[in-house]
Amino acid sequence: MSRTLFDKLWDRHVITGAAGEPQLLYVDLHLIHEVTSPQGFDGLRETNRQVRRPDKTIATVDHNVPTEDIFNIKDLISKKQIEALQKNCAEFNIPLMDIGTANQGIVHMVGPELGATQPGKIVVCGDSHTATHGAFGAMAFGIGSSEVEHVFATQSIWQKKPKSMGVKITGKLPAGVYAKDIILHLIATYGTAFGSGYAIEFYGDTVEALTMEERMTICNMSIEFGAKIGMMAPDQTTYDYLRGRRYAPENMEKAIADWETLKSDPDAVYDTSIAIDVSDLAPYVTWGTNPGMGVQFGEKFPEIQDKNDERAYNYMDLQPGQTAEEIPLGFVFIGSCTNARLSDLIEAAKYVKGGKVPDHIQAMVVPGSRTVRDAAAELGLDKIFIDAGFEWREPGCSACLGMNPDKVPAGVHCASTSNRNFEGRQGKGSRTHLVSPAMAGAAAVNGKFVDIRKEAVTYGAN
Numbered sequence: 001m002s003r004t005l006f007d008k009l010w011d012r013h014v015i016t017g018a019a020g021e022p023q024l025l026y027v028d029l030h031l032i033h034e035v036t037s038p039q040g041f042d043g044l045r046e047t048n049r050q051v052r053r054p055d056k057t058i059a060t061v062d063h064n065v066p067t068e069d070i071f072n073i074k075d076l077i078s079k080k081q082i083e084a085l086q087k088n089c090a091e092f093n094i095p096l097m098d099i100g101t102a103n104q105g106i107v108h109m110v111g112p113e114l115g116a117t118q119p120g121k122i123v124v125c126g127d128s129h130t131a132t133h134g135a136f137g138a139m140a141f142g143i144g145s146s147e148v149e150h151v152f153a154t155q156s157i158w159q160k161k162p163k164s165m166g167v168k169i170t171g172k173l174p175a176g177v178y179a180k181d182i183i184l185h186l187i188a189t190y191g192t193a194f195g196s197g198y199a200i201e202f203y204g205d206t207v208e209a210l211t212m213e214e215r216m217t218i219c220n221m222s223i224e225f226g227a228k229i230g231m232m233a234p235d236q237t238t239y240d241y242l243r244g245r246r247y248a249p250e251n252m253e254k255a256i257a258d259w260e261t262l263k264s265d266p267d268a269v270y271d272t273s274i275a276i277d278v279s280d281l282a283p284y285v286t287w288g289t290n291p292g293m294g295v296q297f298g299e300k301f302p303e304i305q306d307k308n309d310e311r312a313y314n315y316m317d318l319q320p321g322q323t324a325e326e327i328p329l330g331f332v333f334i335g336s337c338t339n340a341r342l343s344d345l346i347e348a349a350k351y352v353k354g355g356k357v358p359d360h361i362q363a364m365v366v367p368g369s370r371t372v373r374d375a376a377a378e379l380g381l382d383k384i385f386i387d388a389g390f391e392w393r394e395p396g397c398s399a400c401l402g403m404n405p406d407k408v409p410a411g412v413h414c415a416s417t418s419n420r421n422f423e424g425r426q427g428k429g430s431r432t433h434l435v436s437p438a439m440a441g442a443a444a445v446n447g448k449f450v451d452i453r454k455e456a457v458t459y460g461a462n
């Protein structure tokens with residue numbers, strides 16, 4: 001029988017359980033961070049158990065780390081969580097990409113950078129953006145804290161198979177329009193609950209033409225589209241990305257021969273299918289308090305249709321009929337596991353170069369990992385951002401969410417390359433507008449959102 005990529009990944013991992021019932025799946029890679037792992041370790045200790053496969057577990061510190069004085073963790077809860085992870089990793093023999101080390105970074109950046117995220121694997125993490133790793137043709141999903149303990153102890157997890165959805169993306173992206181705009185467009189068009197109960201496969205000629213970094217941006221926000229799982233079939237782009245990385249297979253040719261089978265059969269059928277064409281897409285800007293409340297640049301913010309819209313407009317202090325250019329920005333955040341990879345910083349820098357961030361805007365770049373930070377500095381991007389008036393920070397989740405000192409002040413509008421614009425997400429009372437890195441960079445030096453498709457707004461673009 002014809003099978004989708006998702007069916008193939010699922011079938012490979014079933015240990016026991018009948019179809020239609022929860023099934024026990026083997027886990028190939030367990031990523032952990034300081035926020036959702038302490039309970040699991042405590043549970044192991046209480047019952048005198050070990051981590052079954054420390055060699056299939058990788059730890060990162062990301063949510064709580066300061067991005068200025070990295071070893072000086074002032075917040076007591078943050079300090080406790082980070083110290084607990086350090087102690088737990090030492091006790092249970094788990095590799096930790098610790099603060100200050102070469103591989104420090106956000107968990108969803110580090111797995112791929114190390115080459116640990118690979119086609120065909122089941123990747124889990126106590127974090128909702130785990131779908132990011134699906135960009136490699138892996139089946140990756142977020143799990144809860146009690147499931148973290150289960151994976152620690154057994155290297156497996158019970159799951160009921162979700163339905164499958166095919167999202168076909170075709171057309172060539174116009175200049176100034178990015179992977180971020182594709183996923184924001186999908187969410188704005190179909191709603192934040194559309195993917196609920198599904199594992200999504202993104203495919204089509206647009207997807208095939210994307211780099212791994214762009215693919216990760218789309219899979220990352222599967223959760224904002226309602227789906228726990230988002231994936232793309234592996235191809236030459238995937239293999240080229242992985243070759244030579246620390247955890248890449250020793251015998252790449254043998255691995256690739258297997259990975260080549262990881263694609264949906266031509267006549268495989270998804271439970272639900274949708275298709276979009278991106279040839280005429282414009283850059284997106286969200287105006288409201290969920291990632292689906294967004295418009296294409298130039299469009300007016302929509303009329304109020306329900307209580308949610310009303311509440312969002314009140315919280316954001318915006319009105320229907322306004323446009324993105326009218327948003328009074330006070331903050332620009334370029335960071336997060338959605339858009340803080342090297343290509344994101346390169347694209348943002350193209351629009352920042354030679355410009356100046358006006359006094360009314362605080363702008364920061366927070367590379368998602370030290371690897372990215374170092375590579376960007378090598379290209380001189382740090383200088384471009386600093387000369388323009390940006391703060392150039394150390395890696396971490398930073399202002400993506402208010403768990404560390406980086407926060408957007410109450411009432412301030414922030415152009416953000418992250419994935420969530422919920423009330424208070426970037427700090428109490430903060431107002432988040434989700435955009436691509438290029439849109440954020442251009443907004444910083446122009447003092448407001450601008451149409452980056454027009455040459456005139458780019459400074460020294462090349």
Ligand SMILES: CC(C)[C@H](C(=O)O)[C@@H](O)C(=O)O
Binds near residue numbers: 035036127128129401
């Ligand atoms: C803190 C963590 C559990 C959380 C998540 O699950 O996604 C965070 O990463 C987020 O983005 O909101």
Ligand code: SF4
Binds near residue numbers: 127337397400
């Ligand atoms: S960068 Fe943001 S979305 Fe990503 S893991 Fe950290 S807090 Fe979650």
